[in-house]
Amino acid sequence: MKIISSYSIKGGVGKTALSVNLAYALREAGERTLLLDLDPQGAASFYFRLESAKKFKMRDSQSMAEGLRKNIRESDFPGLDLIPSNLEYRRLDILLDGMAKRKKQLRNVLEEFKSDYDVILMDCPPNITLLSENVFRASDMILVPVIPTVLSQRTLEQLTGFFRDEELSAKTLRPFFSMVQKRSKMHREIMADLPASHPGFLKTAIPFSADVEKMGLRRMPLLAYAPTCEAARAYRALCDEILAPSGSRP
Numbered sequence: 617m618k619i620i621s622s623y624s625i626k627g628g629v630g631k632t633a634l635s636v637n638l639a640y641a642l643r644e645a646g647e648r649t650l651l652l653d654l655d656p657q658g659a660a661s662f663y664f665r666l667e668s669a670k671k672f673k674m675r676d677s678q679s680m681a682e683g684l685r686k687n688i689r690e691s692d693f694p695g696l697d698l699i700p701s702n703l704e705y706r707r708l709d710i711l712l713d714g715m716a717k718r719k720k721q722l723r724n725v726l727e728e729f730k731s732d733y734d735v736i737l738m739d740c741p742p743n744i745t746l747l748s749e750n751v752f753r754a755s756d757m758i759l760v761p762v763i764p765t766v767l768s769q770r771t772l773e774q775l776t777g778f779f780r781d782e783e784l785s786a787k788t789l790r791p792f793f794s795m796v797q798k799r800s801k802m803h804r805e806i807m808a809d810l811p812a813s814h815p816g817f818l819k820t821a822i823p824f825s826a827d828v829e830k831m832g833l834r835r836m837p838l839l840a841y842a843p844t845c846e847a848a849r850a851y852r853a854l855c856d857e858i859l860a861p862s863g864s865r866p
């Protein structure tokens with residue numbers, strides 16, 4: 617089982633759009649996929665029309681695993697399950713803080729699902745919290761959308777700096793360009809320079825596209841309603857890139 621997360625310190629960069637479409641592409645590629653919506657805003661759950669989850673109380677890693685398992689829902693697409701967002705997650709930081717090995721608990725909890733899924737994909741909230749640290753330590757691969765702008769570039773540097781300071785494995789960090797506008801000179805310039813300083817940079821870039829924005833109206837992955845549009849093809853290419861044996865390591 618592979619654990620992949622969609623993460624950035626920054627909001628509004630395309631984490632959820634990636635999670636939803638990558639989950640769909642993984643399932644198309646025959647991977648039994650579980651999407652865990654860790655963001656209390658619940659946008660990924662909304663796109664899959666699975667908004668509410670059963671209440672559960674988390675006291676320790678066992679009740680956390682039980683609560684998550686009870687909340688697994690089938691999506692409309694066979695082979696793709698979802699654990700919708702839950703307000704209880706707001707307590708995760710406090711709960712994790714009180715545990716032994718407080719930075720590694722999430723990995724242990726997710727190991728529970730090893731025999732049921734090939735991939736667990738986590739859609740993460742922005743910010744760096746104890747939950748994010750758990751996500752970093754749980755993930756085999758951390759996909760980081762980077763809009764080719766100065767501020768996005770800066771948050772990527774902050775993230776790589778954090779990994780250095782905390783002695784986390786930078787190999788797991790896989791940035792990629794998101795919401796790319798080919799006509800923008802600044803986008804082109806940043807795209808030409810930035811990957812050289814990040815060995816794990818993925819080759820696939822996701823274009824800015826009105827088709828992606830329509831997910832809010834269609835409430836399903838772009839790959840389900842516009843499977844051949846440019847952005848859908850890009851998400852599929854990104855999926856192929858990370859599934860390729862050489863793609864899993866920089």
Ligand SMILES: Nc1ncnc2c1ncn2[C@@H]1O[C@H](COP(=O)(O)OP(=O)(O)O)[C@@H](O)[C@H]1O
Nearest residue numbers: 627628629630631632633795823824825828829
């Ligand atoms: N490739 C894209 N092209 C155009 N709009 C996009 C693209 N990716 C995401 N968006 C839009 O940008 C907004 C933020 O995207 P989202 O995936 O929710 O970001 P995050 O999860 O990082 O906060 C949403 O309204 C979404 O529809």
Ligand SMILES: [Mg+2]
Nearest residue numbers: 631632655659
């Ligand atoms: Mg999001």
